[in-house]
Amino acid sequence: MATNTRISNLPESANANATLSKEEVMRYSRHLIMPEVGMDGQLKLKQAKVLCIGTGGLGAPLGLYLAAAGVGRIGLVDFDSVDLTNLQRQILFGTSDIGRPKIEAAADRLRNLNPDIQIDQFESRLTSENALDILKNYDMVVDGTDNFPTRYLVNDACVILGKSNVYGSIFRFEGQITIFGAPGGPCYRCLYPEPPPPGLVPSCAEGGVLGVLPGIVGAIQAAETLKLIIGKGEPLIGRLLLFDALAMRFRELKLRKNPECPVCGEHPTITKLIDYAEFCGVRGEEAANPAQTTVPEIAPRELKARLDRGDDLFVLDVREPHEYQICNLGGHLIPLGELSRRVNELDSSREIVAHCRSGKRSAEAVEFLRSAGFRKVLNLKGGILAWSDEVDASVPKY
């Protein structure tokens, strides 16, 4: 039974000197009356130190439930500020928090929820330079980040320090949840030795997320974290839980420790933190979009001037139909994913200006069209976002 095996590097039982105040007994009474938690479990929670990386979609429910449950010390790492688009899913924040550093708003919210716990604030990006120093003071880590370099950084740092990493990630309607780095268990690199190269991963094109999805996934991460701390139940180690909110279906896949894993295998080749931006092929925002810099472009103002002048330009919108409904420039809609089989809709003798939301997908479209023999194709620089900034502010940004 998993309940009898050691599943984390936490003490087997609570410190004998720890106690709960009268008020704490009342606060946690619904935990205390369950034998699976009880006084011993609640004291373990009180002495536990958990680091939450990211206070966004996943970090919000996670932070709230860990604080509510009485996890004694919660570290928060984030460098971002609250903006209006966050509020659709990041339930730690309210409208009055817009513009505030997330870490500050999050800490206020959690302290208000539970003044008896300690909240540590790290207002910075997690980097190879600071990760080990930040992580070493915690019993375990919960990964609620949103990019591949940080995912690999968190994984490697957890393996190096021997800490469990409660992992969750989301995409549109789908979530993946597991625990990496537990003693004897697999790590992220056992599952995915390498990240996808930038550009191959659908990003803004198919981006977006159902607001409640990070709520569900983050709450599952919270449940697994609490179980690891109290040492009860069957932890999600060696199992990858897939959740599809659209089908409302959970599936479970086996996850094995790879003996040849470069970081947690028998003969590790990665024994210290590396340059994760380089590893993931990302070098700042611009380098992440290599296609954007190599295709011919037209600036929004120039396009406007040429359209006003009556130039014969064919505006091609490569976004998805639902994005076209949000706002459009009246262009001909062919989603990027359909371009190769609908290329016959385009007249190669005309000058074509392709655009998307930010200019990334349309750069791919321009590259594709040029390789297909189209000579007069331009990419609208900065996409519809730049158009809204520079030409027509009535076009909503999304």
Place this chain on the structure above:
Amino acid sequence: MAVKVIIPTPLRPYTSKKESVELQAATVSEALASLTTLFGDLKKHLYSDDGKLRSFVNVYVNDEDIRYLRGDQTPLREGDILSIVPSIAGGTQN
């Protein structure tokens, strides 16, 4: 063998938005070949230029990773479910 391939959300734009595809195949390799024949755009997302399955895409037969079975030569039985599971990084912004 009739098998079902479950397409993950990030790859659905390349399969005409289909969530799953039923096809006939005796091995994983055959199943993926017929899938990429049906949906040409999917190929570069599943295979690298040297024809290998990409390392950020895992393939499972039922609940087992094919890397721990017989790779793409893993035989399929009637009714098997193939899952393509790519890495996703999203947490907040993406």
